Amino acid sequence: MTVETCETLTPMNDHYQLCPDGVDGPTPRSYWVVEGRLAAGAYPSDKGYTGSGPIPEPLEQLLDAGIGVFINLTQDHPGGTDQHLTRYDSGVEGRGEIVRYPIVDEALPEGGAGEMAVILNRIDAALDDGQNVYVHCWGGSGRTGAVVGCWLRRHGRFAADEVLEGLQALREAGDREGGWKPTPNTSDQAEFIVGWSEPTGPDKATLDRVVGAVLGSAAGDALGAGYEFTNPGPDREIAMEGGGAFGWAPGEWTDDTQMAVAILDVIATGSSDLDAIASNFLAWYQAGPVDVGNQTSSVLGSAAIPQDLAVVAVAFMDANPEAAGNGALMRTAPVALAALDDRTEIAGLAGSIASLTHAHPDSVAACVLWSLAIQQAITTAEPDQVFDWEAAVRNGLGHIVEDRRQRWDGLITEAVTGPPGMFNPNGYVVTAFQAALSAIINTPVPAEQPSDHLRDALVAAVRIGHDTDTVAAIAGALLGARWGAGAIPDEWNTLIHGERRRDSEPVTGTELEQLARRAVGA
Structure with a gap:
């Protein structure tokens, strides 16, 4: 499926314009959802990085690309090992903000549509404020795909029967190393995206x-x-x-x-x-x-x-x-x-x-x-x-x-x-x-x-x-x-x-x- 930019949106909604084909993501394992504004992909450092020493190359590339808000969907492993939630904090300090929404690997937000709406609201708030956003989990496929897919559905970029193909096309177009992998990972995540509807809040x-x-x-x-x-x-x-x-x-x-x-x-x-x-x-x-x-x-x-x-x-x-x-x-x-x-x-x-x-x-x-x-x-x-x-x-x-x-x-x-x-x-x-x-x-x-x-x-x-x-x-x-x-x-x-x-x-x-x-x- 070819991803095309939409000409019908008003200029003030520039962060809803989808990235066209042929534009590489800011790192080899990421892709632009909206060129220069909203990216998604893999964790921005490897397991060997402990927060000291040189900033990992993927993280530096994201910062150089103007990313100011990192949406971290990973979850720390029990017992204090693999501190995914905080590993790259020191590299971002003074240059950006990390917002954490821990989700179990290959799962959906524990709070269902309500929690997903909170994540989407945070992405939109950052974009509306002129900040550029990077959404990631570990591999960039499952949890990240679920969030990006729901974001696409929220903003009407794809109909329910097209969104999974459209999401995959975005990733394949920009993710140079991982684009061949299916996104999202599970049938539950796919069904959640296809069936996405905004939760109703209190009066x-x-x-x-x-x-x-x-x-x-x-x-x-x-x-x-x-x-x-x-x-x-x-x-x-x-x-x-x-x-x-x-x-x-x-x-x-x-x-x-x-x-x-x-x-x-x-x-x-x-x-x-x-x-x-x-x-x-x-x-x-x-x-x-x-x-x-x-x-x-x-x-x-x-x-x-x-x-x-x-x-x-x-x-x-x-x-x-x-x-x-x-x-x-x-x-x-x-x-x-x-x-x-x-x-x-x-x-x-x-x-x-x-x-x-x-x-x-x-x-x-x-x-x-x-x-x-x-x-x-x-x-x-x-x-x-x-x-x-x-x-x-x-x-x-x-x-x-x-x-x-x-x-x-x-x-x-x-x-x-x-x-x-x-x-x-x-x-x-x-x-x-x-x-x-x-x-x-x-x-x-x-x-x-x-x-x-x-x-x-x-x-x-x-x-x-x-x-x-x-x-x-x-x-x-x-x-x-x-x-x-x-x-x-x-x-x-x-x-x-x-x-x-x-x-x-x-x-x-x-x-x-x-x-x-x-x-x-x-």
Whole structure:
């Protein structure tokens, strides 16, 4: 089949013009999908490259060709061998960006069409931004072919009954060494391409609550950062002014949101891979965070590889049976976004992510209950209807281990009936949970502007004192999930920012919103 350029597209869509025959790819084992803009092919280094020494020739060729974004579809081998996800990082540093979407060899994205849409969205966003993109797996046939095939279908370059032949023709035209190999590799991948259709995302109101859960948590974190380890009291004016024990800038989030972003970065790819989340946690810790909880530090500092984390967390619990810090609950805001329509999956994921650092049954239970309450708020809350906060939390009791249900039923009652001030100190996961819930329930909902409840309840959470950023981050996730991102005051929205890890590129509130949207395929 001959590949021809399309003359009917408008000039602004130049990255949809397919590469004509006779144009070699930027490396011997790659091909241009769109000449000079979008390429695809094999891994850009060999197995012998460890990140030191001269940059591998294929990688240098891609960089010289103007590639600025690398879409890495490979997956690290278990046990820490063959680090496909990070092997060529040092060669790209300062010259481009690597975006990782791990897919099992010869398979499709674990998240199906939703995860594939996230990958395609990232490719299109880079192209729209004027960046040139290289998509690769290991050999350049299976996973790469599946992504490129779906990209071609998305943009109408081939009909369903022509796309496989068209994809093969593109590869044969430009891939000088591997073009003879069939792409994709498996019948499942081929059927997925042929049957490709865009997944439907949440409606506008639901999406506002999705974003609200993430931004609400970040807003609470940044609001409380300036008051951490103090006791403001019920009458003190609370403002997003920064400062505090670690000298935060106004609107800057702390380790609470940094760790939440480590989770969100994975979920935004359409995946919920625990090893990928654990890897992000380790990278965050190894960068030397300004602030980190004692339990989190002990576990992350004792793990050599991501696969060690859960085992180390259990060992910490065995050695410190009474230790159940709030460090897992503070970061749980994004978890519900991984499976909005499946509460059982959310519960399992919330417990598993918590257990990477905090294996105590109370830590796990708190994360399950709060994540499910967030899910219920996102999927059922209506602006003009009363939302039952207590019921939203209690509805998760059936998803925690049976021998903890009666205990947590009583703890919820304490939070609902007791004044917020009684839950100080709150470095313990139970009192942090109770403080956040108490601040929400005991703050009146204004009759004239009900969504102002988000602001008022976050101020109340900070006024409780002690671990103010964490309590407000926990509360903010549920408040945002109920009231939506539109309820966050403008003066806070303009200030919200932070880092993924120390000395990394700053992340804005807008970028955080984009991650939340990607997490639900929007």
